[in-house]
Amino acid sequence: MKFKVNVGGREESVHAIRQGDRLRITHNGQTTEVRVVHQDGPHFVLEYEEESGAHVRRRRLRAAGYREGDRRQLWVNGSMVHYRRVREEGAAGSSAAGRTLSASIPAVVSEVLVEEGESVTAGQKLILLESMKMVMPIQAPHDGVVRRLNCAAGEAVQPGVPLIEVEAAGDVSDTDGPHSEENGSA
Numbered sequence: 001m002k003f004k005v006n007v008g009g010r011e012e013s014v015h016a017i018r019q020g021d022r023l024r025i026t027h028n029g030q031t032t033e034v035r036v037v038h039q040d041g042p043h044f045v046l047e048y049e050e051e052s053g054a055h056v057r058r059r060r061l062r063a064a065g066y067r068e069g070d071r072r073q074l075w076v077n078g079s080m081v082h083y084r085r086v087r088e089e090g091a092a093g094s095s096a097a098g099r100t101l102s103a104s105i106p107a108v109v110s111e112v113l114v115e116e117g118e119s120v121t122a123g124q125k126l127i128l129l130e131s132m133k134m135v136m137p138i139q140a141p142h143d144g145v146v147r148r149l150n151c152a153a154g155e156a157v158q159p160g161v162p163l164i165e166v167e168a169a170g171d172v173s174d175t176d177g178p179h180s181e182e183n184g185s186a
Contacts, residue, residue, distance in 0.1 A: 003072070005083040014083075020134055042066060069122050069143070099147070100162035101138050107131035109155045109163070118146045126164055127151065143169040 003014045015026040023034040023046075037060070038045040046061045066073040074081045107129035114126050120140040127138040148165040151157055 003083050005081060067123060099167060100165045101126070101141070102160050102162050103129055103131075103138070103157050104159055105131055106156070106158055107136065109151045109153050109157060110135060111153055112149060112151065114146050114149075114164075116146050116149055120144060120146060120166060126166070129157070138163060140166055142166070145169075 003016065004011050005014050012027065017024045021036045023036065025032050025034060032048055034046045034048045036044055037047045043062075043064045046063060048059055048061075050057050050059050061076050063074060063076045065075075070084045072083050074083070108131070109127060110130040111128040112126075113128065114120060114124075120126065120143065122140055122142050124140045125137040126140055126146070129136045129138065144166045146164060147167045149163075150161075150165075151163045157163060
């Protein structure tokens with residue numbers, strides 16, 4: 001995922017990739033690998049290695065996060081950071097229109113958590129995929145309504161093949177019957 005953060009009054013880009021309990025964070029051309037060592041709801045502890053001369057020291061950060069749509073707030077060791085998620089056109093896992101979601105690696109659908117016509121919120125888990133003994137969620141990129149499911153539990157899926165279509169809350173029209181704006185988003 002790509003984020004825009006405000007650092008010293010300047011807006012900068014940060015790119016983060018999560019794989020299991022590890023995060024790879026790239027900022028200003030430098031990549032740091034961070035491990036999530038504990039998580040309890042919005043609270044978590046991160047661990048990373050820092051080179052100090054010939055020695056490598058492990059550091060831990062206590063943090064908590066809050067999100068609302070694309071806006072995020074993060075508390076790290078007593079400091080607060082506000083930032084927003086940047087949604088890129090044609091990003092991996094979504095169509096250019098941002099409506100269909102797919103797997104990024106070959107996987108098996110372990111569970112479908114929503115039904116067609118169901119209202120969803122940004123970040124809500126929609127489908128659970130399993131690959132190499134890891135469970136990976138497909139999450140709603142925005143508030144909206146599930147328009148189409150193209151997979152079922154137990155089915156093997158390939159990268160880039162659309163698994164689910166989520167229509168953005170702002171795109172849901174009044175002609176959609178029971179799934180109009182009054183039921184379209186939380």
